[in-house]
Structure formats: structure tokens, C-alpha cells
Amino acid sequence: MEAFLVSTSTVALAEIGDKTQLLSLFLAARFRSPIPIIFGILVATLLNHGLSAWLGVWVTEFISPQTGRLLIGISFIAVALWILIPDKEDDASSNLNRYGAFISTVVLFFLAEIGDKTQIATVILAAQYQQLLLVTLGTTTGMMLANVPIVLFGHRLMQKLPLNAARYTASIVFMLLGIMTLLL
Template identity: 55%
Template structure:
């Protein structure tokens, strides 16, 4: 089911724009000035974090049954539409104090922890509960994270100056809103 892959990729790529983990990517790039270990660390951390989130989403889908699940997912998507409009900021503690792990290790640890309870992790749980192919969801959300964060590593502040985060967040919110409404009204072939 490629739909799960493409929807997951798009939602997370848009939702990640201006997110604290994207800001973390910029900080790590500015601190270490070694982009490839940072990119590798982002990939490993995201894959591990989103695989865990996907497993939770799959379990939730199994446990709740289709009717309750439809309402939980629909309301979750509507909540994500609101949440994505709230800008993130990077806490100073998130990017400091871990130099002893090296560039790759610091990136893995920092990204994994920064993603815990983050919008994109919650979105991964909801998407994995909505779509039956959890692997496609995890691969899609991981690709979405990479699409948003790799340019941040290489281009840093230049991206933020040229892209309207308000517009990007609005588009992501609209997508979550549409998915929420479609889910609540049981439109589509997912349930």
C-alpha cells in the first residue's frame, strides 16, 4: 500500500518544518560542522523512534477495534492539525552536554530523545493505527524526517530565512484536518 508511505512521508516532512528536531539539526550542524555523521545519526534515531511509534500504533489498532479506532484516530488527526500550528523552540539543554559521545552518538541520542512525544512521533502512532501497513508508515515517516532535516543540516539558517514556516505549518494543519474529517466520517477504504 503505497498510499500509507506517501501520506506518511508528506505529513511528517511538512510537520517537521520548524520543529525542534529541525532546529536541533541546525544546532548540531553549526556545532560539529560534520554533516554526514549528523545525517546518519538522524536516520538511525528516527528509524528507531518511529519503528517504536509504529509498533504502538499497530497495537492500538489491534486492541481498539475499527469503530473506536476510527474516532480515536480522527480526533488525533484533528488535534495534530491544531498542534502543528504551535511553533516549537529548541531548549538550550537539548543540544549541549553530549560532546563525549562524538558527532554520530550525540546526534542519535539527541534526536531520539527530542522525538519522544514530539508531533512527528505522535503522528507516526496515529498513521500506523490508521494504515494497516506499519512498515510503509515507518519508512514514510522516516523519509519525511530525512527530507526535512537533511537540508537543515547542510543549509542551516539559509532555509529558515527563505521558507515561510507559517505557510508550511498551515499546509500541514490542513492535511491533518482533512485526514481527521475523512476518518471521522469513515470516508475512504481504510476501515
């Protein structure tokens, strides 16, 4: 259960102000149909984070526990520092209408998550906890907690959310996880 809770909370915090959150806002404004967008986010995240968690579990088969702990601790600290760099909104294709809200969301979210800090965090969390299902469900829940309100409430929520405070909090959480991993 710890793997699920830590995965949920760290990804939910890391996602605030992330480019996929900006993508959620863009898709909500573009399509104005929240249900297909929400399900698109869910499907894309389950696919992307499921593959990422599998990679995290798989890679630990080839390294010693000590090396794995060192790499995981350093990776958590690197993600903590990376979170401090704000994301910028990427340009989205102008031909989205022909694919509809669900397909556009699945494709754009899956692609936006490739190499993103929440995807890297999923790999790290799975490597640390060795719990493919719990980490995938946790990171997906964290993504949904951070993105569904954006889809539903959009601009009003983004104007009131202190993005820098959320970014610093997420960075501190990842830094603490990294330090704890290295010391324990």
C-alpha cells in the first residue's frame, strides 16, 4: 500500500504546473467535452506509466541492490531538481478536431509523457518498490488527481493555484525520497 500512496502523492504534486496539465487545459478549451478527455488521460497514463513501471522493475534484475539503491536515490534527487524548472506549453496539432477529444487526448498525452518527469518518477518508483501494479495505479491516480480538476474547472483553477508553491513542495518530496533512499 505504501507504493501506491507514495506514487500517488509524488506524481500528483509533480504534475502541478507540468506540460501535461497545460495540455489538459488546452484540450478542455478546445473540445469542451470533459468526459472523453478524462478517459483519454486515463488510458494514455495507464499505457505510458504501465510501460514505465515495467521498465523500472525489469532494470533492477540486472543491477545489484546497492547499485540500484544508489541510482534510485540519485534519480529522485535529479527529479527534485528538474521539477524546479517550469514547463512551457507545447504547440498542439491544429487537426485535432478530425480525431475527436478521446483519440486526440490519448495520443497527445501519451506522447507528452515520454521523457516527462512523471514518467521518469514512475520508473524510479517501480524500481524502488518492485510493485508494478501498485506503482502504475498510484502514478495514474496522481495524474488523474492533478489533471481532472483542470479539465473540469480549467482557467478558474489555474488562476488560483500557487504553481511555484506546488513545484517547491513536489521538489522537496522527491529530494526527501532521494535522501531517505540513499541513507536507509
